[in-house]
Amino acid sequence: MPLFLVAAGETVIVQQTGGSTQIRQRLVDLGLTRGAELHMLKNDPASPLLIALNHDSRLALDRRLAHHILVSLPDTTA
Amino acid sequence: MTFTIALAGNPNVGKSTLFNALTGSRQHVGNWPGKTVEKKEGYLRTGDEDILIVDLPGTYSLTAYSIEEIIARDFIIHEQPTAVVAVVDASNLERNLYLVAQIIELEVPVIVALNMTDIATNRGLTIDADELSERLGGIPVVETVGNRHIGVDALTRAIKQTLAQPPLPALRATYEGPLRTELDRLEAVVAESDAIPSGYNPYWVASKLLENDEGLTTKLQESGASELVQAAAEARARIEEATGEDPELIIANQRYQFIHQILDTVVVRPQSAVVTMSDKIDRIATHRIWGVPIFLLMMWLVFQFTANVSAPFLDWVDVFMNETVYGWGLELTAALGLGGTWLQALVTDGIIAGVGGVLVFVPVLLFLYFALALLEDSGYMARAAFVMDRVMRVMGLHGKSFLPMIVGFGCTVPAVYATRTLENERDRKLTGFLATFMSCGARLPVYVVFGAAFFGVASGNLIFAMYLLGIGVALLTGLVLKNTVYRGTPPTPFVMELPPYRVPRPRDVWRQMWERTEGFLVKAGTVILAVSVVMWLLLATPSSAQAGTFNDVPAEQSVFGVLSGAVAPVFEPAGFGSWEASGSLLTGILAKEVVVGTMNQLFVDQSAASPDAVEEPDTSFGEELGASLLGFGEAALLTVQEVMNIVPRTINLIPVVDIGEISFFPAEAEEENTTNLQTALRASFEDSAGSVAAGALAAVAFNVFVLLYVPCMAALAAMRQEFGWGWMWAQVGYTFAIAWLAAVLVFQGGLLLGFGG
Structure with missing residues (x-):
């Protein structure tokens, strides 16, 4: 499912990132790759998403970009 | 070696x-x-x-x-x-x-x-x-x-x-699958090639080529290694065919896998995820509803802090420069046998008055930069960007563009350069254009002087209003540009890291505060000094033989006075059509810091502050220094008082509450302490606008103009360097037009609404 559907408090695993090559490269540089663990801290309408990435860093992420990031719940991939 | x-x-x-x-x-x-x-x-x-x-x-x-x-x-x-x-x-x-x-x-x-x-x-x-x-x-x-x-x-x-001792080579990430095969093959080709510039190792070149690295590809093509680029393109195509993914993403993923494996045995994590203090603060600071009010409150505190807390020091430096140092200048030049000559006038009325008028604002800037450094170092700035993302979207930008804008509150020049952190050209240009409306530290002194002269204790409100107006104009401009010039080009997505909150480190805060203020001081010693001298010369040179002789000419008849007078009618609809006002604005194009310095030269010269009035009866150098030190101590005390008063003043923002403020000194001691400049300003503006109330209105219009009109030469140079001539001229034209319109609107609108008395 796309990342923007994940509710605050849920933890998911990244399956696929989207956007232009440049954007994907930037996401990778920040650690957002396939297999990365995301914990949704905030998902308020009309605001960017606030996520905890691999426990350690906090990222603000564009809502529209979150349409192109596909994630799954951890137990379904395990 | x-x-x-x-x-x-x-x-x-x-x-x-x-x-x-x-x-x-x-x-x-x-x-x-x-x-x-x-x-x-x-x-x-x-x-x-x-x-x-x-x-x-x-x-x-x-x-x-x-x-x-x-x-x-x-x-x-x-x-x-x-x-x-x-x-x-x-x-x-x-x-x-x-x-x-x-x-x-x-x-x-x-x-x-x-x-x-x-x-x-x-x-x-x-x-x-x-x-x-x-x-x-x-x-x-x-x-x-x-x-x-x-x-x-x-x-x-x-x-x-x-x-x-040369260390062992570090282990590098290992790559697998088709990527590995192609990487090995390409590395061999690179190693054979003699077109590789020195310093590049074949392995790195091969991996970068597979990553489709633009910089390196161009460089290799220039050095005649296009067959390598060709080979790399073929290798990339093969990898994509075999895996269905971009090679650069495969490389990145495998690098992360390598790191993952290492960290498996290096890091032990707590069983349950820890909710950090930072996360708890973020729940409130980035709150959907509370985020914006908190941000506004922070900004309000910053400007309270800069305007009121620095005021006692400002007064102290003012007295020190315009009376003590001015007096020294007189004595020193007199001792050199220059008493009464034009050289004495140049040193005192030109240099000391001009540069001194600007140095007065060093305390203001120190406090402003201190507050900004605190916000930056604590990690709050990134949250402000997060919160402001919604607002920035209105302008067709995103939260990250907010950071250069905040820098713009300090100085437009670094703000223009700070746009480099943005990913695309469109965002950079638009952000740079709008950042000039963020009221910079050099404009602040103007509001401070006018606020004190026309509004007394309410001067903080004028300052705050100016900052808000700047933001408002930026918003409107952005909105218009988004729907015209930039129609159909959406901003790049907003991706930003939020560093954890931390207690600001005094040394870093101090360093930032000092580095930025130092820039201002250097300007005071160079540009402003030069402008002061040129200004004085233009003021001392009569426009015609009938007007007077060198250093003995009414300011209005001097070359500068006549020039400014020619421009003045343009500002009549805005209520400040005096030649002094236009003169200050003219020099302000060079550097906005100069506006106040020029006003000091133009206004004070004609008011009571003739050299004799300042000359104090027989005080020794030591006594003067002692008095200055005493004044400094008093200023420090008053500052403490103002810091404490921020609390009641903030609470008093709630309409029904009214808490008294603390006062260390008897009320009359700090009551009417207007300087020569303030008195002269009031008289001049009331004169050009027509009445006392209209004078205040014209003062606001003047401030609005100062806020919005062309950023200084340095900022324009930065814009030309970053965005080109065309963009720079667009900026000049637009800012003049909008500043004039807004100033006229404030004055005429105010008159219509009855604020003109």
């Missing part, structure tokens, strides 16, 4: 702090050749030799997407430092090691400084530094807490050891 050590690392990992700890005060700040990115160098003294430490720009990666990344990697490749100290955030190892893995691929000796270990411990992370060292092939790993000077000696020892 001198050794060079490069400091590399992600943004916000405490790299600068570690750099300061290593080099102390033996550092030099400049720019990278041909770039506007700051370059810091310093020397580490280790007993027998000095080691040059170069602080590379903070980057997440060594791809060639941003100017910082290109600088960092070109430095490592071309300058070939003896070793690279990779500063990593221990509490965020995975992402930080991604950069380290890329540095290792450059085949340069690496020392890892495992910084901020205290934060990692607080989060319940256990990190085995020895294990990390071993898993990376035995490279030195030193645990440090830069801001508390922990581990700095150990790091120095590791550096010395690395210099004395």
